[in-house]
Amino acid sequence: xxxxxxxxxxxxxxxxxxxxxxxxxxxxxxxxxxxxxxxxxxxxxxxxxxxxxxxxxxxxxxxxxxxxxxxxxxxxxxxxxxxxxxxxxxxxxxxxxxxxxxxxxxxxxxxxxxxxxxxxxxxxxxxxxxxxxxxxxxxxxxxxxxxxxxxxxxxxxxxxxxxxxxxxxxxxxxxxxxxxxxxxxxxxxxxxxxxxxxxxxxxxxxxxxxxxxxxxxxxxxxxxxxxxxxxxxxxxxxxxxxxxxxxxxxxxxxxxxxxxxxxxxxxxxxxxxxxxxxxxxxxxxxxxxxxxxxxxxxxxxx
Amino acid sequence: xxxxxxxxxxxxxxxxxxxxxxxxxxxxxxxxxxxxxxxxxxxxxxxxxxxxxxxxxxxxxxxxxxxxxxxxxxxxxxxxxxxxxxxxxxxxxxxxxxxxxxxxxxxxxxxxxxxxxxxxxxxxxxxxxxxxxxxxxxxxxxxxxxxxxxxxxxxxxxxxxxxxxxxxxxxxxxxxxxxxxxxxxxxxxxxxxxxxxxxxxxxxxxxxxxxxxxxxxxxxxxxxxxxxxxxxxxxxxxxxxxxxxxxxxxxxxxxxxxxxxxxxxxxxxxxxxxxxxxxxxxxxxxxxxxxxxxxxxxxxxx
Numbered sequence: 001x002x003x004x005x006x007x008x009x010x011x012x013x014x015x016x017x018x019x020x021x022x023x024x025x026x027x028x029x030x031x032x033x034x035x036x037x038x039x040x041x042x043x044x045x046x047x048x049x050x051x052x053x054x055x056x057x058x059x060x061x062x063x064x065x066x067x068x069x070x071x072x073x074x075x076x077x078x079x080x081x082x083x084x085x086x087x088x089x090x091x092x093x094x095x096x097x098x099x100x101x102x103x104x105x106x107x108x109x110x111x112x113x114x115x116x117x118x119x120x121x122x123x124x125x126x127x128x129x130x131x132x133x134x135x136x137x138x139x140x141x142x143x144x145x146x147x148x149x150x151x152x153x154x155x156x157x158x159x160x161x162x163x164x165x166x167x168x169x170x171x172x173x174x175x176x177x178x179x180x181x182x183x184x185x186x187x188x189x190x191x192x193x194x195x196x197x198x199x200x201x202x203x204x205x206x207x208x209x210x211x212x213x214x215x216x217x218x219x220x221x222x223x224x225x226x227x228x229x230x231x232x233x234x235x236x237x238x239x240x241x242x243x244x245x246x247x248x249x250x251x252x253x254x255x256x257x258x259x260x261x262x263x264x265x266x267x268x269x270x271x272x273x274x275x276x277x278x279x280x281x282x283x284x285x286x287x288x289x290x291x292x293x294x295x296x297x298x299x300x301x302x
Numbered sequence: 303x304x305x306x307x308x309x310x311x312x313x314x315x316x317x318x319x320x321x322x323x324x325x326x327x328x329x330x331x332x333x334x335x336x337x338x339x340x341x342x343x344x345x346x347x348x349x350x351x352x353x354x355x356x357x358x359x360x361x362x363x364x365x366x367x368x369x370x371x372x373x374x375x376x377x378x379x380x381x382x383x384x385x386x387x388x389x390x391x392x393x394x395x396x397x398x399x400x401x402x403x404x405x406x407x408x409x410x411x412x413x414x415x416x417x418x419x420x421x422x423x424x425x426x427x428x429x430x431x432x433x434x435x436x437x438x439x440x441x442x443x444x445x446x447x448x449x450x451x452x453x454x455x456x457x458x459x460x461x462x463x464x465x466x467x468x469x470x471x472x473x474x475x476x477x478x479x480x481x482x483x484x485x486x487x488x489x490x491x492x493x494x495x496x497x498x499x500x501x502x503x504x505x506x507x508x509x510x511x512x513x514x515x516x517x518x519x520x521x522x523x524x525x526x527x528x529x530x531x532x533x534x535x536x537x538x539x540x541x542x543x544x545x546x547x548x549x550x551x552x553x554x555x556x557x558x559x560x561x562x563x564x565x566x567x568x569x570x571x572x573x574x575x576x577x578x579x580x581x582x583x584x585x586x587x588x589x590x591x592x593x594x595x596x597x598x599x600x601x602x603x604x
Contacts, residue, residue, distance in 0.1 A: 087484050182389050185527045206508050209525070218599055220520035223511070225487045257602035291604055297520055298600045300559035302593055 001246045002041040002066075005032045005239075006106045006131045007121025007145075009046040009070065013081035013095070014274060016088060018228045024275035025056050027078065028121035028145070031232035034279045035239025035266040036119075037063040038287050039247040043112045045069035045131070049077040049100045059276060068109045075100040088230050089204070108134040116140040117246040119238060120165075122147050125158040132164045141251060143167040143242055144196070145234070151177050159194060166251075168196040169238050175201050184209065185216075198256065200241065200263075202234050210260050215253060219260040220297055222268035222290060229274045233267040236279070240266030265290045303548045304343040304368075307334045307541075308408045308433045309423025309447075311348040311372065315383035315397070316576060318390060320530045326577035327358050329380065330423035330447070333534035336581045337541025337568040338421075339365040340589050341549040345414045347371035347433070351379040351402045361578060370411045377402040390532050391506070410436040418442040419548040421540060422467075424449050427460040434466045443553060445469040445544060446498070447536070453479050461496060468553075470498040471540050477503050486511065487518075500558065502543065502565075504536050512562050517555060521562040522599055524570035524592060531576045535569040538581070542568030567592045 007029035014021050033042045041064040048056075048070060060067050078101035081094040106127055108115075113136045120128040122145045132142055144165045150158050151174065158178075162168070168191060172184065178194075179187035188199045188211040198212045205227070207220040241263030248255035265287060272278045309331035316323050335344045343366040350358075350372060362369050380403035383396040408429055410417075415438045422430040424447045434444055446467045452460050453476065460480075464470070470493060474486065480496075481489035490501045490513040500514045507529070509522040543565030550557035567589060574580045 183527065183529065185525050203508065206505065207520075207522075209522075216525045216599055217602070218509075218522035218525075219602075220509075220511075220522070223487050223518045223520075225485065227485065254603060258604050261602055261604060294602075295604075297518060298602075300519070300521075300563055300596075300600075301556060302560050302563065302597075 001116060001249050002043055003036050003117045003119060003242050003246045004043040004045065004108075004112055004115035004135075005029050005036065005119045005121060005242075006045040006128070007032065007123055008078055008101060009048050009052075010078040010080050010101070012231060012275065013079070014229055014231055015083040016229050016274075017084070017086055019274060021274055025059060026080070026231060026275055028235040030059070031235035031270065031276070031279075032119060032121060032239040032242075033065050034059060034063065034276060035236040035270070036243035036246075037065050038266070038282070038284055039240070039243030039262070040064070040117075041066065042243075043069060043115060045106045045108060045112070047071045047073060047100050047104045049073065049075045052077050059280065066111075069107075069112055071107070073100050077101075082231070084230060088227060091230070106131050117242060118142045119242045120144040121235065121238070122150075125150055125154055125161040129157070129161040129164065132161075141166050141242070141245065143169055143238070145169050145238060146174065148174060148177055162195040165196045167198040167200060169200040169202065169241070171202045171204070171234065175199065185211070200260070202237055202267075204230070204233070207264060208237065208260055210256055212253070212256065217257050217260060219264045219294070222264060222294070222297070224268060224272060227271045230271050231275060233270045236270035237263040237267035240264070261291055261294045262287075264294070303418055303551050304345055305338050305419045305421060305544050305548045306345040306347065306410075306414055306417035307331050307338065307421045307423060308347040308430070309334065309425055310380055310403060311350050311354075312380040312382050312403070314533060314577065315381070316531055316533055317385040318531050318576075319386070319388055321576060323576055327361060328382070328534060328577055330534075330537040332361070333537035333572065333578070333581075334421060334423055334541040334544075335367050336361060336365065336578060337538040337572070338545035338548075339367050340568070340584070340586055341542070341545030341564070342366070342419075343368065344545075345371060345417060347408045347410060347414070349373040349375060349402050349406045351375065351377045354379050361582065368413075371409075371414055373409070375402050379403075384533070386532060390529060393532070408433050419544060420444045421544045422446040423537065423540070424452075427452055427456055427463040431459070431463040431466065434463075443468050443544070443547065445471055445540070447471050447540060448476065450476060450479055464497040467498045469500040469502060471502040471504065471543070473504045473506070473536065477501065487513070502562070504539055504569075506532070506535070509566060510539065510562055512558055514555070514558065519559050519562060521566045521596070524566060524596070524599070526570060526574060529573045532573050533577060535572045538572035539565040539569035542566070563593055563596045564589075566596070
């Protein structure tokens with residue numbers, strides 16, 4: 001079972017207390033695709049400019065990532081520059097140049113239209129909706145990420161799209177903003193009524209929470225000695241989560257729990273090095289070993 | 303096996319978005335003692351003024367809490383007033399009147415001197431040290447809580463006391479401040495060299511982390527629909543943790559993990575109502591049921 005992802009492919013300029021890079025491949029769909037490809041084949045939909053070289057695209061090669069949906073148009077690729085605070089819990093955006101991403105209108109190649117596991121990364125909710133509409137038949141899982149920008153500026157469009165969504169994957173601040181509730185259990189109840197019956201709340205280094213009906217499952221963040229660059233952690237979490245769920249093939253409580261662990265695993269690898277550096281060299285064996293270490297991290301007997 | 307606790311007994315004036323009380327019994331040692339008493343007998347050392355009535359002391363009755371170490375002196379009991387922010391993640395202190403607590407010099411009644419499990423709640427590190435010195439023989443566990451005030455103002459005294467401590471129980475900001483490391487694994491390594499070989503980091507609603515050698519164990523916060531008043535949550539965590547550990551009788555990896563779960567359980571009850579209101583009515587059966595629900599909250603299979 002493959003996963004379809006739609007979202008940004010970008011060049012990032014990153015600055016953290018541990019270093020600086022001027023131009024590295026990034027974007028939510030990129031991180032997601034690389035992370036998910038450890039579990040299942042990935043179908044990528046995005047747009048890049050003519051400054052996107054074969055070297056840039058090398059990350060997708062040999063990884064079960066289908067890039068026929070990665071459109072290439074005249075102009076420059078989406079560019080984002082950001083700087084993280086000393087403790088890396090805050091970041092400021094130094095530049096956002098949408099470039100070719102400004103006119104992004106995702107189109108699914110015919111070969112993608114039978115997709116059953118779909119991840120709508122953080123883009124305009126109407127574009128997210130259009131992607132779902134292009135899929136033939138009933139997908140097994142439509143999952144969506146969004147952000148404060150869309151929650152504030154396109155609430156109507158977002159509400160419309162959320163009706164089509166099974167799993168909402170956002171961070172705690174976004175869950176609170178979208179629901180108007182500070183308490184996360186109360187926030188989940190409000191969000192369930194908007195459409196998604198499953199809510200995944202990403203909490204950065206602390207881990208993530210899954211809520212579904214009355215069920216709650218928590219997964220910790222993997223304890224790391226060195227965190228170099230938080231960029232892409234949330235997207236890698238989503239990639240690991242959706243990849244593992246698609247590999248399992250069915251949405252069950254047990255599969256969702258395992259997917260949460262794999263999400264946390266992939267998010268933890270992402271932050272160990274700059275940009276995609278850790279993921280470039282990551283081996284399937286390492287994913288397996290780290291996932292199993294979550295048993296030790298959480299197991300107890302009363 | 304009983305637990306000895308030394309710390310503040312106070313009257314609190316509390317204000318949260320859910321209500322207000324002008325005078326309710328509080329203080330770290332009070333919360334700790336009530337929480338720990340669900341697991342083992344507790345020996346309390348503290349001081350109150352002559353405004354402390356039999357009604358105030360009723361909370362200790364019928365609970366296996368020995369109060370012969372609760373000194374009663376002329377003057378007023380320690381008073382603290384605080385107000386929590388809308389999201390309850392921050393609080394401002396409106397008043398701190400030390401009163402009789404200013405001259406607190408903990409003295410262990412002879413019957414307490416054989417204590418094996420000792421919790422030094424947040425007071426001047428030299429007073430904490432003097433308590434350990436009054437104990438006969440080698441205790442099994444000396445655990446200590448402290449705060450930014452002592453880390454900043456009495457670093458030498460604190461370092462001296464930490465040499466006698468087995469388990470340090472603090473929050474993440476305090477761990478970072480004490481160690482000078484933002485990364486919590488790195489912070490733990492620094493703290494281990496100060497004396498404590500086990501570090502418990504309390505992270506509020508998110509849960510807690512146990513670090514010991516290379517072992518890490520995480521426990522989530524229990525998801526609650528209603529959080530009314532965070533006061534005393536950390537002290538109840540410590541009470542549940544130490545109580546469960548003392549009941550187990552031996553410090554093993556497995557017992558520490560279970561103790562972490564009971565800590566989280568007791569912290570979660572504390573915040574459901576104002577002050578000690580929830581704990582006043584809490585039954586052993588409820589503790590048992592909530593602890594077992596942590597299996598469901600954390601269990602997965604890859």
